[in-house]
Amino acid sequence: MRTQVVIVGSGPSGLLLGQLLAMAGIETIILEQKSKDYVLGRIRAGVLEEGTVGLIEQAGAAARLHSEGLVHDGIEIAFEGSRHRIDFKALTGRTVTVYGQTEVTRDLMDARAAIGAPTVYEALDVDLLELESDRPVVRYRKDGEACEIACDYVAGCDGFHGIGRRSIPEDVLRAYERVYPFGWLGVLVDQPPISHELIYVNHRRGFALCSMRSMTRSRYYLQCRLDEHVEDWPDEKFWEELTRRLDPDVVGNLRTGASIEKSIAPLRSFVAEPMRFGRLFLAGDAAHIVPPTGAKGLNLAASDVAYLSRALIERYASGSGAGLDAYPEKALARVWKAVRFSWWMTQTLHRFPESSGFDQKMQAAELEYLFSSKAAQTALAENYVGLPY
Ligand SMILES: Cc1cc2nc3c(=O)[nH]c(=O)nc-3n(C[C@H](O)[C@H](O)[C@H](O)COP(=O)(O)OP(=O)(O)OC[C@H]3O[C@@H](n4cnc5c(N)ncnc54)[C@H](O)[C@@H]3O)c2cc1C
Numbered sequence: 001m002r003t004q005v006v007i008v009g010s011g012p013s014g015l016l017l018g019q020l021l022a023m024a025g026i027e028t029i030i031l032e033q034k035s036k037d038y039v040l041g042r043i044r045a046g047v048l049e050e051g052t053v054g055l056i057e058q059a060g061a062a063a064r065l066h067s068e069g070l071v072h073d074g075i076e077i078a079f080e081g082s083r084h085r086i087d088f089k090a091l092t093g094r095t096v097t098v099y100g101q102t103e104v105t106r107d108l109m110d111a112r113a114a115i116g117a118p119t120v121y122e123a124l125d126v127d128l129l130e131l132e133s134d135r136p137v138v139r140y141r142k143d144g145e146a147c148e149i150a151c152d153y154v155a156g157c158d159g160f161h162g163i164g165r166r167s168i169p170e171d172v173l174r175a176y177e178r179v180y181p182f183g184w185l186g187v188l189v190d191q192p193p194i195s196h197e198l199i200y201v202n203h204r205r206g207f208a209l210c211s212m213r214s215m216t217r218s219r220y221y222l223q224c225r226l227d228e229h230v231e232d233w234p235d236e237k238f239w240e241e242l243t244r245r246l247d248p249d250v251v252g253n254l255r256t257g258a259s260i261e262k263s264i265a266p267l268r269s270f271v272a273e274p275m276r277f278g279r280l281f282l283a284g285d286a287a288h289i290v291p292p293t294g295a296k297g298l299n300l301a302a303s304d305v306a307y308l309s310r311a312l313i314e315r316y317a318s319g320s321g322a323g324l325d326a327y328p329e330k331a332l333a334r335v336w337k338a339v340r341f342s343w344w345m346t347q348t349l350h351r352f353p354e355s356s357g358f359d360q361k362m363q364a365a366e367l368e369y370l371f372s373s374k375a376a377q378t379a380l381a382e383n384y385v386g387l388p389y
Pocket residue numbers: 008009010011012013014031032033034039043044045046047101123126157158159160161162163265283284285286292294295296297298299301
């Protein structure tokens with residue numbers, strides 16, 4: 001087989017890249033190690049920046065997003081018994097859209113199927129070869145048979161555990177990491193959300209987040225210890241603990257029920273540089289991970305894809321590789337700003353097990369300053385709605 005670009009991974013970054021390239025007449029094959037149902041069953045992000053929405057529009061997959069997505073003008077932050085609203089629209093003129101990653105994935109898969117572009121699900125043992133030549137080769141196994149694709153470029157859109165980043169030699173790759181001393185216990189429930197906007201809670205018992213996927217499906221998170229397991233958290237215990245961390249005036253709106261998904265995610269910041277090796281380009285979680293506090297993971301995957309798709313389109317349209325050469329630096333400049341914002345949100349809103357009295361006073365001062373300063377609120381708002389690209 002031969003194609004122009006092999007994309008490894010059919011998460012949001014791989015699917016979006018495939019769609020944007022297809023719109024420009026560039027051929028791709030997506031290789032995905034899991035089944036389609038498995039990919040669609042993963043519950044992850046849910047807050048989209050305007051830039052991400054714009055890219056999904058460009059990809060021809062935004063019809064359902066526009067009819068079912070919830071546009072949010074701000075968030076609330078609860079601290080020491082009171083809630084403070086950060087009004088994104090008033091501060092920046094911009095908004096975010098709540099629409100589940102699962103739905104984004106489904107819409108992009110449908111759009112890909114509609115144009116007849118190929119995705120190979122359950123492609124096992126993907127191996128990337130000859131990346132420093134101008135004819136990379138990708139090998140994999142499908143239904144027990146060995147397969148091989150010759151291509152011009154490879155896009156590693158295969159997430160944190162994928163083969164893309166691992167194909168870059170160790171002496172070339174540089175990794176930067178911070179692992180946080182807690183995780184997020186998440187519960188998805190078919191009940192209306194507690195409020196029409198997200199509520200971030202800094203409570204002495206730990207962080208909590210009241211989020212949603214639609215007007216009938218809510219997503220709640222609790223900061224938990226890293227040694228805890230989902231089995232330690234039957235639904236009743238989860239709702240009791242959430243109730244303790246919420247203000248009495250919103251608790252009355254909490255609709256509990258049987259969870260339809262429950263999971264624990266560790267929190268980490270991670271960046272791998274460079275995002276290119278020969279003809280391999282990394283995008284999304286393959287190159288970087290952020291803690292979900294700033295709602296940036298999926299949005300960063302989208303901005304990488306914006307830069308990479310433009311560079312590949314330029315390469316095929318004019319023969320110029322200048323955009324591809326500039327890709328790692330351009331993408332990383334935005335990545336590091338989002339890593340900083342996600343780290344700041346995490347630092348400011350969680351209770352750290354080993355924090356000193358001084359650390360706690362600093363956190364409280366940071367929040368008091370935020371609640372009293374329009375400049376500080378604007379800084380939060382412009383990062384949350386997404387820096388330009
Ligand atoms: C549990 C969890 C919860 C999250 N919650 C949030 C949130 O609330 N808010 C937020 O903004 N972000 C969240 N994120 C982050 C967000 O989901 C990711 O940033 C986003 O999925 C990145 O998309 P991606 O396409 O780059 O990677 P992925 O979505 O990870 O997709 C990578 C794809 O590559 C496939 N793959 C991996 N290895 C191979 C291989 N060797 N061969 C072929 N295919 C392979 C995988 O099966 C997968 O389908 C969460 C992430 C996790 C893991």
